[in-house]
Amino acid sequence: MVILVLGACAPRAVDTAVACAAIAPFAHERDGMVWIPGGAVAMGEGAAHPEETPGYTVNVEGFWLDRHEVTNEQFAAFVTATGYVTEAERQPPEKGGPGSAVFGASSWSYVSDANWRQPLGPGSANEANHPVVHVTYADASAYARWAGRVLPTEEQYEHAARLGGDVAIVRENGAVRYDANTWQGVFPFNNTSEDGFLRTAPVGCYEADRLGLHDILGNVWEWTSTPYYPTHQPSAGMRARFPSGLNGSDPQIGVRVIKGGSFLCAPNFCARYTPSARQPQEADLGSSHIGFRTALIAPGP
Numbered sequence: 001m002v003i004l005v006l007g008a009c010a011p012r013a014v015d016t017a018v019a020c021a022a023i024a025p026f027a028h029e030r031d032g033m034v035w036i037p038g039g040a041v042a043m044g045e046g047a048a049h050p051e052e053t054p055g056y057t058v059n060v061e062g063f064w065l066d067r068h069e070v071t072n073e074q075f076a077a078f079v080t081a082t083g084y085v086t087e088a089e090r091q092p093p094e095k096g097g098p099g100s101a102v103f104g105a106s107s108w109s110y111v112s113d114a115n116w117r118q119p120l121g122p123g124s125a126n127e128a129n130h131p132v133v134h135v136t137y138a139d140a141s142a143y144a145r146w147a148g149r150v151l152p153t154e155e156q157y158e159h160a161a162r163l164g165g166d167v168a169i170v171r172e173n174g175a176v177r178y179d180a181n182t183w184q185g186v187f188p189f190n191n192t193s194e195d196g197f198l199r200t201a202p203v204g205c206y207e208a209d210r211l212g213l214h215d216i217l218g219n220v221w222e223w224t225s226t227p228y229y230p231t232h233q234p235s236a237g238m239r240a241r242f243p244s245g246l247n248g249s250d251p252q253i254g255v256r257v258i259k260g261g262s263f264l265c266a267p268n269f270c271a272r273y274t275p276s277a278r279q280p281q282e283a284d285l286g287s288s289h290i291g292f293r294t295a296l297i298a299p300g301p
């Protein structure tokens with residue numbers, strides 16, 4: 001992600017949330033997770049960007065996956081139990097000091113003291129049922145370990161997204177319906193919020209897909225455990241030389257794949273609210289539009 005450092009942006013008021021229905025129970029749900037049946041997944045099918053190619057097919061074993069993104073309430077329980085301090089809260093001076101990347105009125109800034117508790121910086125506050133943001137790869141991994149789980153791989157995530165059949169923007173009979181939290185209007189200057197949310201939405205506000213998953217597309221991007229390379233099939237040499245991923249700018253920085261797109265993805269920019277979409281993210285940098293969910297490798301129902 002390219003961050004345009006334009007100085008601290010003024011925190012904005014938390015969005016006026018539209019009413020969201022409670023998340024309905026789903027068949028065989030277990031501790032907030034649903035079973036993702038194993039099968040072959042056509043990685044990169046429908047690719048719209050070079051990094052989503054070349055396509056390949058792989059078999060994914062069945063696994064359990066959180067129905068929704070990890071919330072601030074869930075993350076707070078982890079912090080209370082363990083005393084964990086996120087990377088954003090302890091970034092060293094050479095990385096800008098404590099803070100994180102925030103999308104303000106129309107651009108990105110590194111905002112001092114922005115973190116999961118105050119997502120837009122000092123003076124802002126998180127909301128319990130919204131996805132936790134400003135978590136790095138290490139933060140997300142630490143939560144997953146505490147929960148006895150793991151972060152999904154890119155292949156697991158894409159398999160779940162394809163099998164669930166979620167579509168972010170549904171066009172029927174000339175009408176448009178938004179089934180995921182994305183950006184309507186022209187990015188980055190005009191977000192009409194026709195889907196109800198300018199920024200993050202409470203988890204599960206949009207319909208579940210047929211596997212029972214919410215927001216597998218949209219709302220916030222989600223960490224996977226897969227190192228990022230700018231192609232689906234990097235050479236063995238590239239993998240060996242850059243085992244933590246490669247984004248081209250600084251090979252010393254680990255880069256992981258994030259999936260699903262976010263509330264900042266608009267038709268004219270990003271538009272990555274698709275199963276095949278993938279983006280690189282520096283492992284040690286969170287942002288206001290990246291969260292995660294956890295997976296569990298265990299027998300099915």
Ligand SMILES: [Ca+2]
Pocket residue numbers: 181182183184193194195196197198199263
């Ligand atoms: Ca939106």
Ligand SMILES: [Ca+2]
Pocket residue numbers: 069215216217218219220221222260261
């Ligand atoms: Ca998401």
